[in-house]
Structure formats: structure tokens, C-alpha cells
Amino acid sequence: MQDQIFQLQYAMDTFYFLVCGALVMWMAAGFAMLEAGLVRSKNTTEILTKNVALFAISCIMYLVVGYSIMYGGNIFLTGIEGGETLVADALKASADNGFDGDSVYAGPSDFFFQVVFVATAMSIVSGAVAERMRLWPFLAFAVVMTAVIYPLEGSWTWGGNSVFGLFNLGDDFGFSDFAGSGIVHMAGAAAALAGVILLGARKGKYTTDGKVVPIPGANLPLATLGTFILWMGWFGFNGGSVLKLGDISNSNAVAMVFLNTNAAAAGGLVAALIVGRLMFGKTDLTMTLNGALAGLVAITAEPSTPSALQATLIGAAGGVLVVFSILALDKIKIDDPVGAISVHGVVGLWGLLAVPLTNSGATFVGQLVGAATIFVWVFAASFATWFIIKLLIGIRVSEEEEYEGSDVSECGIEAYPEFTGTRGSGI
Amino acid sequence: MKLVTAIIKPFKLDSVRDALSDLGVAGITVAEVKGFGRQKGHTELYRGAEYVVDFLPKVKVEVGVDDDKLDAVIDAISAAARTDKIGDGKIFVTELVQAIRIRTGETGPEAL
Numbered sequence: 001m002q003d004q005i006f007q008l009q010y011a012m013d014t015f016y017f018l019v020c021g022a023l024v025m026w027m028a029a030g031f032a033m034l035e036a037g038l039v040r041s042k043n044t045t046e047i048l049t050k051n052v053a054l055f056a057i058s059c060i061m062y063l064v065v066g067y068s069i070m071y072g073g074n075i076f077l078t079g080i081e082g083g084e085t086l087v088a089d090a091l092k093a094s095a096d097n098g099f100d101g102d103s104v105y106a107g108p109s110d111f112f113f114q115v116v117f118v119a120t121a122m123s124i125v126s127g128a129v130a131e132r133m134r135l136w137p138f139l140a141f142a143v144v145m146t147a148v149i150y151p152l153e154g155s156w157t158w159g160g161n162s163v164f165g166l167f168n169l170g171d172d173f174g175f176s177d178f179a180g181s182g183i184v185h186m187a188g189a190a191a192a193l194a195g196v197i198l199l200g201a202r203k204g205k206y207t208t209d210g211k212v213v214p215i216p217g218a219n220l221p222l223a224t225l226g227t228f229i230l231w232m233g234w235f236g237f238n239g240g241s242v243l244k245l246g247d248i249s250n251s252n253a254v255a256m257v258f259l260n261t262n263a264a265a266a267g268g269l270v271a272a273l274i275v276g277r278l279m280f281g282k283t284d285l286t287m288t289l290n291g292a293l294a295g296l297v298a299i300t301a302e303p304s305t306p307s308a309l310q311a312t313l314i315g316a317a318g319g320v321l322v323v324f325s326i327l328a329l330d331k332i333k334i335d336d337p338v339g340a341i342s343v344h345g346v347v348g349l350w351g352l353l354a355v356p357l358t359n360s361g362a363t364f365v366g367q368l369v370g371a372a373t374i375f376v377w378v379f380a381a382s383f384a385t386w387f388i389i390k391l392l393i394g395i396r397v398s399e400e401e402e403y404e405g406s407d408v409s410e411c412g413i414e415a416y417p418e419f420t421g422t423r424g425s426g427i
Numbered sequence: 428m429k430l431v432t433a434i435i436k437p438f439k440l441d442s443v444r445d446a447l448s449d450l451g452v453a454g455i456t457v458a459e460v461k462g463f464g465r466q467k468g469h470t471e472l473y474r475g476a477e478y479v480v481d482f483l484p485k486v487k488v489e490v491g492v493d494d495d496k497l498d499a500v501i502d503a504i505s506a507a508a509r510t511d512k513i514g515d516g517k518i519f520v521t522e523l524v525q526a527i528r529i530r531t532g533e534t535g536p537e538a539l
Contacts, residue, residue, distance in 0.1 A: 214473035282472045327475050339474070 006094035007087075009246040010104055016245040016254075017109040023236025024116040028055045030229030031123035035130055036415075037223025038286065038338045042405025043131045044218065044415030050126045050135060054142045058119035061147040066118060067111055069151035070159045080107045103244030113240055117184050118146050120237070124188030127338035129195045131202050131215075132402055135410040137395040141385055145191055149381045153374050157183045163373055175370030176362040179241035181301035181351030182371050187378045189345025193334070194383035198390055201335030203402050212330045215337070220285055227289040231265050234296045238303045257303040261296065264303070264315025268295020271319030279323070290326065290339045291319035294347040301351035305358040314354050318347040349375075428523035428536060429497050433488045434462065434516040435508040440486050446507035447490060450499055453539065456489040466514045485516060491523055493536045 032051035036044050068075045082089070093104045122142050129138065155161045157177060162168040169175035177183050204213055217223060238261045244250040272291020276284040295315030299306070306314060325342035334341065352371045355362040389395055396402075401409035408414060435443060440457065447455060461482035468481040492500045501518055509515055528538040 212476040214471075214476040214478045216471075216473045216478075276475070280472050280475055284472060284474060286474055323475070330476070 002095075003091050005099070006091055006104075009099070010090055010094065010106070012246045013103045013244050014106040014109045017105055017113050017240060017243075020236035020240025021109070021113040021116050023233050024113070024120065024240065025233075027116070027230050027233030027237065028052075028119055028123055030226045030231075030233055031120075031127065032226070033222045033229060034226030034289070035127045035338055037219040037221070037226060038127070038217035039130050040215065040405070041218040041416055042407055042414065044407060045411045045413055046135060046406040047126065047130050048415070049411055050138055051123065053135075053139055054122045054126060055119045057139060057142045058122050058146040059115055061143055062115045062118045062151070063111075065147050066151040067114060069148065070114070070154040071110075072159070077108075077111060080111060082107055100247050100249065103246070103250075105244075117180060117237070118150055121150050121184045121188035121191075122146055124185065124340050124344045125192040125195060128189075128192035128336045128340040129199055130337045131406065132396055133195065133199055134395060134397050135406070137389045137393055140389050140393075141191075141195070141382075144385045145382065149191065149378055149385070150187060152381075153187055153377050154183060156373065157370065169366075169370050169373060173366035173369045174362055175366045176355050176359060177301050177352060177370065178303060178355075179238045179300045181297055181348045182374050185297050185300065185344035186348030186352070186371065187374055189341045189343075189348060190375050190378040191382040192336070193341050193345065194379050195386050195395075196334055196336060196341070198383070198386045199396055201333055202337070203399060205335045206330075206333050217286065217337075223286060223289055227292055231262075231292060231296065234261055234265070234300075237261075238300055242304065253304050259308055260299055260303045260306055260311035263308050263311040264295040264299030264318070265292045266295065267312035267315030268292050268298065268319030268322070271295075271316035272323055275320050275323045286339075287323055287326070290322050290343050293343045294318035294322035297344055297347045298351045298354060300348075302355040302359050302362075307358075310358055314351075314357070317354070318350055321350055322347055428526060428539065429492055429494060430521045430523040431488075431490050431492055431497070431500055431504070432519040432521070433490075433504045433508065434460070434485050434518075435488060435504070436510065436514060436516060437484055437486045439508045439510070440488070442507040443488060443504055446503040447500065450496065450503055452490055452492065452496075452500065454490075458487045458489075460485050460487045464514070464517070483514065491526055491539050493539060 028051065032048055035047045035051060039047050063077055065075050067073065067077060073080065090104055097104060122145055126138065156163045156169055157175065160170055202215060205215060206212060235258050238257050239254050242250060242254045242257055245254055269288055269292035272294065273283065273288045276287045295318050298314050298318030299311055303311065322339065322342050325346040326339050329336060329342060336342065349371055352367045353364060355367055356364050386395060397406055397409055444455065461484055463482055466483065468479050468483060470477045470479050490500065497520065504518055525534060526538040527534050
């Protein structure tokens with residue numbers, strides 16, 4: 001009877017992990033729609049191609065070596081399906097852990113849940129470098145990022161390994177990042193920042209006397225849909241990171257994480273809505289959308305310990321922060337068409353620093369050391385990778401291609417040929 | 428005969444059309460146009476930065492009138508299109524040398 005209960009618990013926790021992974025996979029759709037909405041129509045096909053291709057590349061590279069670097073095990077996932085003693089092993093582990101103890105679940109479900117996080121980190125990059133980064137150099141970077149750069153910092157944090165044998169973030173500093181404000185989001189933003197610095201701003205974005213020239217996105221309904229899809233996928237992102245559903249305290253923790261994730265998104269959205277209205281005199285939709293995402297990023301480092309009110313406030317602080325961050329980055333001519341560096345990087349750091357407010361197991365010093373480790377590694381490794389790609393094959397489209405749009409120069413087809421191209425009106 | 432060309436705010440088109448119909452004007456021609464006047468375009472806001480839209484959408488109304496109706500038509504368009512805010516538009520009056528109804532071959536005021 002006990003074994004049968006453990007089998008059921010195994011099945012439930014595995015199922016829950018897989019469903020949460022599928023929800024996170026859907027975030028790739030959210031990023032694709034958000035980015036397609038915030039670029040100009042002439043760059044739509046290209047940004048969509050980047051989004052689908054980076055997802056597939058992330059899945060393959062993490063399968064080849066990434067998972068092995070981050071969590072151990074073999075390359076190409078050999079042996080992940082479990083051996084002949086799978087059932088006996090799992091039952092023994094369940095008995096050792098106890099019914100309320102750590103989760104025991106299928107090995108492949110762990111890979112499936114982890115791989116979609118890699119794709120999320122990589123999706124962050126595509127938005128920031130949109131409208132002027134060439135397609136294939138970007139995909140080359142995606143290979144390095146998802147095979148090595150992300151898995152290595154993941155191994156120092158969730159993987160529990162020491163940083164180049166020097167120190168251990170978990171054991172020595174108590175670094176805590178529940179679902180990846182730093183490990184996933186700030187890491188993606190650090191890679192994006194390195195790319196944007198080497199790439200430069202879109203032509204015409206900043207005047208010589210330092211003014212910012214807005215380049216409005218082509219499709220705000222798509223940007224809004226993308227934000228809602230991300231919001232929904234985030235329940236899997238944070239909810240799944242509890243790692244277990246199968247007992248009362250854990251299922252309650254999952255419920256609390258869902259609640260807090262939603263509350264933080266709402267807090268971030270309302271904060272950005274109000275700040276935008278007060279600062280600009282009009283209500284800025286894209287800033288408001290960034291506010292919701294900022295709330296989600298802010299709560300991701302610790303969605304389980306805050307109260308619902310605290311979660312709302314942590315999200316709201318993220319929503320305020322993101323508006324000022326976007327304006328500040330424009331001041332120093334860091335051109336980020338979708339606000340990815342602000343949403344995921346600046347607010348990701350805020351999320352890490354907010355952990356000690358509600359979780360006494362973490363310290364500000366530990367969180368800062370962890371954040372610095374992630375940022376320095378990902379930024380430096382990404383900068384070197386972008387730089388080498390730039391030397392070898394170049395990373396930016398030509399001035400004429402940028403004017404004509406990367407859809408035609410990179411993909412050979414516009415996203416809306418009947419409206420913007422030569423096939424429509426006949427004029 | 429005169430050709431009255433009015434540049435008006437797009438949302439005022441229905442009022443102008445009704446006002447002209449009430450005067451017995453038998454036909455008008457309209458077109459969507461863009462331009463600027465003393466208003467000099469307007470500013471829009473995107474992600475905290477303002478930008479200027481140089482040419483604003485307007486509607487151009489053209490109506491051919493007999494000389495004795497000219498003042499009434501001008502008054503009607505002015506009244507119907509006015510909001511007292513900047514950007515209400517302009518009315519131009521030009522000489523109309525000839526008018527021909529293609530179907531019947533009528534010419535002059537009878538063709539209007």
C-alpha cells in the first residue's frame with residue numbers, strides 16, 4: 001500500500017512538472033508576439049524566425065551538452081530514461097525522503113522543465129538586439145549561450161557546483177534564486193546588453209544632439225497578447241519551481257506561488273500605468289505591458305515566502321523601476337526596442353535583492369555576490385562571443401538593409417506583403 | 428459659378444454633408460488628405476519620448492455652386508465644421524469656368 005501511494009505521488013509530481021514545463025514552453029510564444037508587436041513591420045518575419053529558431057536551438061544544445069554541464073549526467077541525455085531498476089530505485093528514494101520529503105520524479109520530466117528555461121533566457125536576447133542584428137550571427141550566439149554560457153552559471157547556482165573551484169554561492173553565501181530572476185532573466189539581459197553594446201543603436205534612434213527619437217512598434221495588439229501569454233506561462237515558470245505538488249504543504253506552496261506570481265504582475269502593471277500617466281501626461285501602453293513583466297520578473301526570485309500584499313508591492317516596485325530604467329538606458333543610448341534589458345536585467349536584480357525581505361535564509365550580501373557572479377560571467381562570456389562572431393562574419397545588417405527592413409534582406413519575404421510591399425496596391 | 432474647396436476635420440464630414448444637403452446642394456466630392464497649417468502637426472508619445480507627426484489627416488470637400496448660393500454654402504460649411512479649436516481647417520473659393528453633366532450634356536448652373 002505504501003509503495004502504491006509513492007507510485008501515485010511520483011506520477012502526480014511528474015505530471016505536474018511536465019504541465020508546468022509545457023506552460024513555460026508557451027512563454028516562447030509570448031516573447032515572439034511581444035517582439036513582433038514592438039518592432040516595425042519591415043522586421044517582423046525576421047524577428048519571428050529568430051524566436052522559433054532560438055527555441056529549437058536551445059532545446060538541441062541543452063540536450064547535447066547543456067544539461068550535462070548544469071546538472072551532471074551524460075551528454076546527449078544518455079541514460080536519462082532510467083535503468084531496469086527504475087521502479088525499485090524510485091520507491092527506495094521515496095521511502096528515504098518520506099512522504100513529505102523532497103520530490104522524486106521522472107528524470108526526463110526534469111530535463112523537459114529545465115530546457116524551457118534555457119529557451120526563455122535566450123528569448124530575452126532577441127528582443128533587445130531586434131531590427132539590426134543579422135539572423136545567422138544571432139543563431140551562432142544562441143548555440144554558445146545555450147550550450148555553455150547559461151548552463152555553466154546554472155551549475156553554480158541550481159546545480160550546486162562551486163564557481164571555477166573558488167567559492168560556492170549556495171554553501172558559502174546562501175544565495176537564493178527560487179525560479180530565476182537572476183539565473184534566467186538577468187542572465188538573458190546580460191547577454192543582451194553585451195550584444196547591444198557591440199551592435200549599436202538602430203539608425204535614427206538618437207539624434208546627434210542627444211534626443212531620443214521614438215520608433216513605434218508595428219502592432220500593439222500583438223504586444224499585448226504576448227504579454228498575456230507570458231503572464232500565463234509564468235505560472236509554470238514559478239509554480240513548477242516548487243518542484244513538488246504531492247503533499248499538503250507543497251501543494252499549498254504551489255498555490256501560494258501562483259497567487260503571488262499573479263499578484264506581482266498586477267502590482268507591476270498598475271504601478272507602471274500610474275507612473276507613466278504622471279510622468280508623460282498620457283497613458284503609455286507599452287510601458288504598462290513592461291510593468292506587468294517587470295512585476296513577474298521581480299517576484300520570480302522568491303514567490304513562495306511573501307504574503308499576497310508583499311508580492312503585490314514587490315511587483316509594483318519592479319513596475320516603477322522598469323519605467324525609470326527604460327528612460328535611463330535611452331539617456332545613455334543603449335537602444336533596446338522592447339525594454340528587455342530593463343525588464344529582465346534591472347528588475348531581475350531587484351528581484352534577487354528583494355529575497356531577504358521575506359526569506360530570512362538569504363542575505364543582501366549573498367544575493368549581491370550571486371548577482372555579481374552571474375552578471376560578470378554572462379556579460380563577459382557573451383561579450384567575447386559576440387566580439388568573435390563580429391570579427392568573423394559581422395553581426396549588423398548594412399545601412400541599406402536596415403532601411404529596407406531585415407525581412408527582405410534576411411528572409412526574402414515581408415510579414416505583410418499585401419500591405420507594405422509591392423504586391424498590394426499595385427502603385 | 429464657384430468651386431468651394433474646404434479642408435476640414437475628418438470627424439466633421441457628416442455635419443458638413445448634412446448642412447450642404449439642407450441647402451439643396453446636389454452633390455459633393457470628398458477625399459482623405461494630409462497636411463499642416465498653423466497647427467504644425469501634433470506630437471505623439473511612445474515609451475516616454477515625444478515625436479512630431481508632421482502631416483495631419485484631413486478631409487477635403489469640393490462643391491461646385493452657383494454664385495447666388497456661394498455665401499450660404501460658405502456659412503453652412505463654416506458653421507458645421509467649426510470646433511473653435513486649432514485645426515478646424517480652411518475654405519478656398521475659386522472661379523469655376525464650366526460644368527458639364529456627362530450623362531445629359533447639360534452645361535452651366537443646370538449641371539451642378
